[in-house]
Amino acid sequence: xxxxxxxxxxxxCLLFSVALNLYFFINLHLIRGKWSxxxxxxxxxxxxxxxAVAAVSCxxxxxxxxxxxxxxxxxxxxxxxxxxxxxxxxxxxGCVADADSGDPVFLEPFWMQHAASSALVVxxxxxxxxxxxxxxxxxxxxxxxxxxxxxxxxxxxTSGKYIVFGAGSTQLLSAAVYALSPENSSSxxxxxxxxxxxxxxxxxxxxxxxxxxxFEGDASLWRNHTSDSTKNVIxxxxxxxxxxxxxxxxxxxxxxxxxxxxHAYFWPHFTAIPAPADEDLMTFTISKLTGHAGSRFGWxxxxxxxxxxxxxxxxxxxxxxxxxxxxxxALKLLKxxxxxxxxxxxxxxxxxxxxxxxxxxxxxxxxxxxxxxQEILPQFCTFFQKVRxxxxxxxxxxxxxxxxxxxxxVLKEANIIGREGSMFAAGNRHVRLSLLRTDDDFELLLRRIxxxxxxxxxxxxx
Amino acid sequence: xxxxxxxxxxxxCLLFSVALNLYFFINLHLIRGKWSxxxxxxxxxxxxxxxAVAAVSCxxxxxxxxxxxxxxxxxxxxxxxxxxxxxxxxxxxGCVADADSGDPVFLEPFWMQHAASSALVVxxxxxxxxxxxxxxxxxxxxxxxxxxxxxxxxxxxTSGKYIVFGAGSTQLLSAAVYALSPENSSSxxxxxxxxxxxxxxxxxxxxxxxxxxxFEGDASLWRNHTSDSTKNVIxxxxxxxxxxxxxxxxxxxxxxxxxxxxHAYFWPHFTAIPAPADEDLMTFTISKLTGHAGSRFGWxxxxxxxxxxxxxxxxxxxxxxxxxxxxxxALKLLKxxxxxxxxxxxxxxxxxxxxxxxxxxxxxxxxxxxxxxQEILPQFCTFFQKVRxxxxxxxxxxxxxxxxxxxxxVLKEANIIGREGSMFAAGNRHVRLSLLRTDDDFELLLRRIxxxxxxxxxxxxx
Numbered sequence: 031x032x033x034x035x036x037x038x039x040x041x042x043c044l045l046f047s048v049a050l051n052l053y054f055f056i057n058l059h060l061i062r063g064k065w066s067x068x069x070x071x072x073x074x075x076x077x078x079x080x081x082a083v084a085a086v087s088c089x090x091x092x093x094x095x096x097x098x099x100x101x102x103x104x105x106x107x108x109x110x111x112x113x114x115x116x117x118x119x120x121x122x123x124g125c126v127a128d129a130d131s132g133d134p135v136f137l138e139p140f141w142m143q144h145a146a147s148s149a150l151v152v153x154x155x156x157x158x159x160x161x162x163x164x165x166x167x168x169x170x171x172x173x174x175x176x177x178x179x180x181x182x183x184x185x186x187x188t189s190g191k192y193i194v195f196g197a198g199s200t201q202l203l204s205a206a207v208y209a210l211s212p213e214n215s216s217s218x219x220x221x222x223x224x225x226x227x228x229x230x231x232x233x234x235x236x237x238x239x240x241x242x243x244x245f246e247g248d249a250s251l252w253r254n255h256t257s258d259s260t261k262n263v264i265x266x267x268x269x270x271x272x273x274x275x276x277x278x279x280x281x282x283x284x285x286x287x288x289x290x291x292x293h294a295y296f297w298p299h300f301t302a303i304p305a306p307a308d309e310d311l312m313t314f315t316i317s318k319l320t321g322h323a324g325s326r327f328g329w330x331x332x333x334x335x336x337x338x339x340x341x342x343x344x345x346x347x348x349x350x351x352x353x354x355x356x357x358x359x360a361l362k363l364l365k366x367x368x369x370x371x372x373x374x375x376x377x378x379x380x381x382x383x384x385x386x387x388x389x390x391x392x393x394x395x396x397x398x399x400x401x402x403x404q405e406i407l408p409q410f411c412t413f414f415q416k417v418r419x420x421x422x423x424x425x426x427x428x429x430x431x432x433x434x435x436x437x438x439x440v441l442k443e444a445n446i447i448g449r450e451g452s453m454f455a456a457g458n459r460h461v462r463l464s465l466l467r468t469d470d471d472f473e474l475l476l477r478r479i480x481x482x483x484x485x486x487x488x489x490x491x492x
Numbered sequence: 493x494x495x496x497x498x499x500x501x502x503x504x505c506l507l508f509s510v511a512l513n514l515y516f517f518i519n520l521h522l523i524r525g526k527w528s529x530x531x532x533x534x535x536x537x538x539x540x541x542x543x544a545v546a547a548v549s550c551x552x553x554x555x556x557x558x559x560x561x562x563x564x565x566x567x568x569x570x571x572x573x574x575x576x577x578x579x580x581x582x583x584x585x586g587c588v589a590d591a592d593s594g595d596p597v598f599l600e601p602f603w604m605q606h607a608a609s610s611a612l613v614v615x616x617x618x619x620x621x622x623x624x625x626x627x628x629x630x631x632x633x634x635x636x637x638x639x640x641x642x643x644x645x646x647x648x649x650t651s652g653k654y655i656v657f658g659a660g661s662t663q664l665l666s667a668a669v670y671a672l673s674p675e676n677s678s679s680x681x682x683x684x685x686x687x688x689x690x691x692x693x694x695x696x697x698x699x700x701x702x703x704x705x706x707f708e709g710d711a712s713l714w715r716n717h718t719s720d721s722t723k724n725v726i727x728x729x730x731x732x733x734x735x736x737x738x739x740x741x742x743x744x745x746x747x748x749x750x751x752x753x754x755h756a757y758f759w760p761h762f763t764a765i766p767a768p769a770d771e772d773l774m775t776f777t778i779s780k781l782t783g784h785a786g787s788r789f790g791w792x793x794x795x796x797x798x799x800x801x802x803x804x805x806x807x808x809x810x811x812x813x814x815x816x817x818x819x820x821x822a823l824k825l826l827k828x829x830x831x832x833x834x835x836x837x838x839x840x841x842x843x844x845x846x847x848x849x850x851x852x853x854x855x856x857x858x859x860x861x862x863x864x865x866q867e868i869l870p871q872f873c874t875f876f877q878k879v880r881x882x883x884x885x886x887x888x889x890x891x892x893x894x895x896x897x898x899x900x901x902v903l904k905e906a907n908i909i910g911r912e913g914s915m916f917a918a919g920n921r922h923v924r925l926s927l928l929r930t931d932d933d934f935e936l937l938l939r940r941i942x943x944x945x946x947x948x949x950x951x952x953x954x
Contacts, residue, residue: 326815
């Protein structure tokens with residue numbers, strides 16, 4: 031009898047033990063999935079922290095950040111404009127529709143959808159040195175990815191060109207002006223751009239106040255002065271143009287004219303790509319490609335070796351090359367761009383988003399005689415291999431009524447903030463409206479414009 | 493009998509099952525440790541990749557990087573200078589001892605020892621915007637950590653001071669020169685420094701070639717010209733000085749003199765901290781604090797609001813603020829600095845490393861009449877609360893023989909590369925030797941110096 035009892039006890043223990051084994055097995059191998067076999071050690075804590083931050087719910091109108099505020103150890107939501115409360119669920123009714131800055135946050139949902147492939151783990155000892163293995167300041171893996179990116183996007187020819195990295199195109203524009211200015215000349219180079227132009231060209235050139243260059247405003251004013259080879263001119267050519275989305279061409283030509291082609295927006299998101307750009311000096315930025323304005327990373331494609339060397343010197347003396355952390359982040363992001371559908375996925379997402387926004391805005395504006403926006407014709411795109419409609423980054427809105435000379439004031443009255451035309455040297459009958467921001471920003475903008483347009487119609491029929 | 497057999501079978505199965513449970517338990521709870529309960533999802537793959545890279549063995553003479561070269565999916569070792577082969581185990585005998593650049597890689601072992609606390613996981617959508625929640629370009633969490641850091645290190649007074657972020661002190665030095673230069677003056681400010689001075693001051697000021705300032709060399713030459721308030725002077729004061737480690741004071745004083753205090757090396761690693769610095773404009777950098785030169789992050793403490801605003805403008809026009817990725821990395825690193833032993837741990841590690849290097853080099857040089865290095869007296873340090881011996885970042889080596897006027901050439905002959913005195917406007921009888929680099933670099937330098945000194949003695953006794 032005692033033996034039978036003991037035998038039952040053994041069976042009981044065995045069953046319990048087997049059940050426990052099953053629990054452990056499931057926990058260890060099934061729940062933890064594909065990567066469960068990796069015995070994570072030093073990265074585990076940081077990964078858990080980052081996932082805890084990402085898991086905070088902000089109602090789709092905000093997000094928490096690893097370097098944001100924590101209260102009682104809990105990360106706090108940072109809400110989109112006009113949303114508030116602990117979980118960003120409260121909408122402020124009278125809030126201003128902000129269409130001012132070109133913050134490219136419309137791409138945030140893309141990266142949330144690609145969380146696993148875009149996550150990055152940085153070891154504490156990652157790239158501590160001033161230099162990479164070849165004693166340069168730039169990651170050659172990143173350079174390779176940039177060349178591949180252009181060949182997939184079909185927007186620029188990289189062969190036979192050097193690549194300079196900068197902290198966004200902002201820094202590269204300045205580096206390019208320095209590099210193209212005469213080294214020893216009695217008179218400074220004239221820096222010009224076509225109206226309407228991106229304000230940074232003027233602000234930056236004025237601020238750095240160099241002996242070698244001076245901002246001289248509208249390019250067309252200098253059309254008859256370019257044959258004199260002693261008068262150096264540097265022209266900014268922006269394509270697509272900020273603010274109006276036009277694929278600008280150089281205004282000036284001649285032996286003493288040098289050109290900086292600002293292609294920040296030359297991606298299938300914002301424009302048809304008629305052919306790959308192949309100019310001597312072109313700048314690009316990750317801000318308007320992946321939406322990571324905060325990373326401050328851009329690059330220039332440069333044909334002439336001497337100009338390239340001077341731009342590299344600029345980068346050395348201004349900050350000893352772009353942060354390796356920004357370079358690592360850019361590399362990770364470009365890997366996702368290239369790997370997901372061979373580049374198709376992000377361009378498709380970005381184009382669809384911008385296209386829909388433009389169509390909805392155009393629809394509303396088309397019912398109004400008080401306002402107009404720029405016309406952009408459908409064009410064949412070599413990337414999408416079809417004729418495609420416009421999807422610009424900005425609406426260049428015009429107040430058509432003769433008495434409404436200050437268009438910004440008209441919009442402000444309607445609780446909309448745009449960027450005044452005078453900032454682009456174009457007069458205040460125009461306002462730039464940013465279409466790049468969050469869905470929340472765009473929806474509010476559209477609602478306000480709608481109200482403005484329908485009120486005007488109502489007042490007319492009365 | 494059958495029952496006894498079965499009973500034995502049960503016991504056997506039970507023992508096996510219990511052993512299996514034990515294996516699972518250890519695996520799940522002990523090996524995976526504290527964070528094992530976190531069910532990682534999107535960060536798992538990136539974490540596994542980073543750990544795989546970190547696990548590559550490079551024999552202690554190199555390391556693999558996430559953004560380095562991969563061959564057949566395997567990350568490749570990047571070896572310290574003079575080491576080669578797939579695992580960096582091969583030493584090149586005739587290789588040059590490189591004591592040139594101030595690459596602060598001596599701190600790399602500290603970060604490898606603190607792998608878990610210094611690891612960083614970045615989500616794909618982290619800080620995409622141009623601005624933080626308060627519309628600024630800077631992380632206030634990071635700013636708070638910087639203030640706490642100075643109070644723990646006891647090296648600077650931060651209360652009543654603004655903080656500007658820059659891409660390393662390199663960029664902040666330039667921003668400071670712009671901010672202190674007169675806005676509307678007929679003559680440019682004279683930018684000066686005491687010989688021997690850090691070459692970047694001159695290179696940078698010359699390169700940016702502004703209408704508002706001009707490099708004018710040695711500060712002492714302008715001692716009699718500072719009473720004229722129309723002649724603006726900007727003096728760089730470097731403490732500890734690069735190259736010679738001296739705690740420099742301003743050379744010039746007067747109503748028209750403005751001073752930039754470069755405190756890149758003012759940490760307990762490199763100098764006794766006699767008292768917290770409390771000047772109007774001070775620059776610091778993470779490069780020489782944590783060793784992360786590659787991250788390009790530094791900050792300035794600025795008393796005057798107008799100067800602060802002009803430095804912020806500089807940062808805006810040069811690159812729209814420092815990369816958020818560099819800011820996030822700096823925050824993580826400063827957290828480790830502050831958390832581990834309340835700041836004591838890194839300062840202790842860094843001081844011990846630099847102190848031992850200096851003692852060993854001094855020992856060798858003291859036996860020589862041909863060479864000398866600068867004398868630094870022991871001094872009371874308010875951080876360590878004791879009198880401590882010297883531990884400078886560089887040896888400022890002098891060739892004492894009258895005929896050896898080109899000290900760099902003497903060292904080159906002995907297969908040592910330093911930085912020539914003329915680069916510091918000090919003449920070529922001096923050479924700067926960097927003591928900040930890897931253990932491999934330092935050991936080779938010491939061996940070569942040893943040989944040089946003992947050969948000279950031998951040749952004399954013959």
